[in-house]
Amino acid sequence: MSRPSVAGSESAAGSRHLQRAVGFWGLMFISLGSIIGSGWLLGALTTAVIAGPASLVSWVLASTMLAVLALAHAELGATYPIAGGTARFPFFAFGPLVGFTAGWMSWLRSVLISPIEVEATLSYMDRIGWFHDRVHVLHPNGTLTTAGLVIGTILMLVFTLINILGVRLMSGINSVTAVVKTAVPLLTVVVLMSLAFHGSNFTAGGGFAPHGAHGVFAALPAGVVFALLGFEQAIQLAGEARDPQRDVSRAVIVAMAVGTALYLLLQVAFIAALNPEAVADGWANPVGAGNFGPYATLATAVGAGWLATILYVDAVISPAGTGLVYMAGAARLSYAMGRERVLPTVLTQVGRSRVPVVSTLLAFVVGELAFLPFPSWQALVGLVTSAAAVMYAFAPVALHALRVRDGDRNRPYRLPAGQIMAPAGFVFANLIxxxxxxxxxxKLGIAALLGFVVLALTRRGIPAAERSGLRAKSALWVWPWLGGLVLIGYLGRYGGIGVLPEWWDLVLVIVFSLAVHYTAVRLAMPPEAVDAAVQHEEEGESVPPPPASAR
Structure with missing residues (x-):
């Protein structure tokens, strides 16, 4: 017996479906607004300290790797246009247990971004003289004061209110802020390059790569990858797209292209504008010890104080806009897991504005808690980058498995050379x-274990007769994969004990990743189970049918 659509009616969880109100430009700006956050304000300085001029290679490498992952997400988002896609694609391919693992990592990463962006906003506000003289939001070590916690909470409440009022309002506000966030970095590039371009800086302080390949790779999680994260936010909100099969893939691809070009130009402008004397002996303090506003400092140094003022204003707008979008994404992820019944179904409740209200409130509460154990921007970046890598890794392996098990479905966009690019994307995510x-x-491993405690408690609250199977066989690859990555990290050269030889550690990650990828594809659910899962979720989301020519 077919399941009735819940469009415009109450679902089993007592909720209505989401409103499809966002067009291409709204989706594109949602992804672009997520990419351009505190990363552009802080990333160039952080990566230059670690890698010197070779930080440019870090940006090229990261953008290439993430482009493959973005294209994989683009195919999945166009083919399965429902809310919280990064949690649901693995669910379609491998069942509830894998879907929960992917969703938990996605949600954990997304729910922490909003407090990270608030941290960045407050850090820049503290650099504004008149504000700092009246309100102290940071301790000398960079942690939040009581006043900082209060202001941070107010910002989080504003994000929550806007999200609860409706996706159309959130998308409209974000589109405006995204235009501003794109224009200011472009203006910064033009001004700095026109007033100060020291070509000698690209070989100063020990040469182009003063710390070798290790510096290039170490710079990736220190700010480069973090800066480029966010392209998938259009996919998280695909359940609210007017024409998802057409617009989702295009939005992701355009946002990723614009963001990548912008970050590369910013890094070039930053290095070139530095005082050659500041980097002649090394890259430890290229703009002065303890300086948190590198572009504003450079603008003042080259005689463009007016640009520094604009940058400080944008330093509040840019991270805040990103935090707003990530709260929306986190809410859609917990909403998706509630629909899959791996989190409490109360999270699927939709309010009058047809947004997941309870999930949004949960994102606020957890974001507030994140201020306590991780009270500074840099303290959260490494953890979020690791969580993002795991989240992104699920997409290419799910894509490969779904092409095998659900290959007849209409795919408005297809990842080029998917048989090669999907395994490559999985390898790239594991390297990150x-x-x-x-x-x-x-630390992320502990967070994963905590997630399974939440899953167990959730299932205990579901009557035994209503519990779906977890598809444990299809999940057999997940724990060996995650455990293997943590073990390699322990033995490796990036915070581990360093027993793995240089370059051979990367070979080990690559070989291990390929073995896991192809094992996972073979363990995917049978086609009939995949089709049933997709049909059930699409009915609940009221997904528009494909064009008649594609059926």
């Missing part, structure tokens, strides 16, 4: 996880 360092990796 390894480079994030063992310190972040083991």
């Amino acid at each position: 996880f390894y480079w994030s360092g063992y310190e972040a990796d083991w």
